Amino acid sequence: MHTKAAHNAARHLLAAIACGLAVPGAAAAAQPAMSKAGIPAFDEAMLAPDYWIGRLPAPDAVLLDAPATAAQRVAAYAPGGGFVDVRKLPATLTRDQVLDWIRGAEQQTPVKLAVDDAGHPVGPDTLQVLRDATAAGQVAATAPARYGLAVRRAALRTYPSDRVFYASLDQPDFESLTAGTLFPGEPVLVAHMSADGRWLLAVTTQGPAWVRADDIAIGTADAVFGYAALPPGRVVTGDHVVTVHTRELPALSQLDLDMGVALPRADVPPDEPVNGASPYASWPVRLPVRQADGSLAIRPALIRRSADTAPGYLPLTRANIIRQSFKLLGERYGWGHQFDARDCSGLVAETYRSMGLLLQHSSGLQGTSTALKHRVFTAADTHAARVKAVREAEVGDLVVVPGHVLMIIGHVNGEPYVIQDVPYAVFKDPATGALRRTKLNQVSVTPLLPLYADDEKTYVDAMTSLVQPTRR
Secondary structure, three states, rough: OHHHHHHHHHHHHHHHHOOOOOOOOOOOOOOEEEEEEEEEOOHHHHHHOOOOOOOOOOOOOOOHHHHHHHHHHHHHOOOOOOOOOOHHOOOOHHHHHHHHHHHHHOOOOOOOOOOOOOEOOOOOHHHHHHHHHHHHHHHOEEOEEEEEOOOOOOOOOOOOOOEEEOOOOOOOOOOEEEEEEEEOEEEEEEEEEEOOEEEEEEEEEEEEEEHHHEEEEEOOHHHHHHHHOOOOOEEOOEEEEEEOOOOOHHHHOOOOOEOEEOOEEEEOOOOOOOOEOOOOOOEEEEEEEOOOOOOEEEEEEEOOOOOOOOOOOEEEEEHHHHHHOOOOOEEEEEEHHHHHHHHHHHHHHHHHOOOOOOOOOHHHHHOOOOOOOOEOOOOOOOOHHHHHHHHHHOOEEEEEEEEEEEEEEEEEEEEEEEEEEEEEHHHEEEOOOOOOEEEEEEEEEEOOOOEEOOOOOEEHHHHHHHHHHOOO
């Protein structure tokens, strides 16, 4: 049944799951004046990073040094850290383990699988087709694990399928089978293959999911984890950087690299061409390539010296936190890294990844990870205590609410402001007192205190955790 009411209910539920958003509701006390952009207490000057950096007393002070950020990366793979240490998974896989990963892949998104891209309802027959594609009945009693490296930005899926589904047709920004993204050079354990042979069940640092077979190069454990352990030679510090175009090695031509991707240096003579071009005006790096038989090879590629990269992780300073996050300002919201973009957790994860910290792929994990210092909030915390906490929060602190995360970028007249990647921002209209949904659908700057999470509760009252990544 697909009545208008049912569609509205599905839309509101999805929004709540995806980003902790609200819908128009009851009236309440007036808020600061609404700007023409539909955001209260906002001035266009706030869209410049220097506005916020200039308000800081010591913007370039190093908050965590290189050993401290390295220790945090190790802690991220420890129990409770939120990352899967693929190296420590069993080298011999059992049927029960693989079947458990197949079921786990199905749970990698909260977006309901309800309709296809034509609006047709998903019934038992469609679900059975998707499940048959996993070839769960063909899992061997035992099998050796295989290993691989992602050779490009690769979509992760809950089922081995390119078919597109949604919770409702009016929510096309949230695709139901989206399970995240792999980045070039990320290691995976390959546990199984789909019925058609086009997809691999991969266990990544984020957990199990399906990835296209041609996005993974298969190699030995030593080759895969040896590459992943190499120190960074160049770290991508722009929103996106691409390798230099080359006809000689198309697999490494204009390869898309997201913020925070770290690549080992390639040691090549400055007078020896790399893929048809001199390396003297570029940075030579090493990247995985999938050969014709699917096997792994490591080849050099070039990144222009003019591209936004660094020789290692950036210093973890408040100025860099603001500069890096503002490089994504205005980017389209991308659920699970769809549309070559990021979502709320991707925004903060890639900002911190460029400075050497590992933040998890979901807001929920970011709010609970034992690798990050955080203060947990419960029903016992009063509104006043919550407001006091966010007013005292520092630049780079994360406000976690169910399904969403926002990052503190500073204070104006004592009031906290955030950068967030969000489909909608919800405030009380000062003229009417009614909730107003301002469609942003991008990385945006807003005040924190006026934001609502549902018809009656503000984000501050819905806050479950205040994460402090820059403190030990």
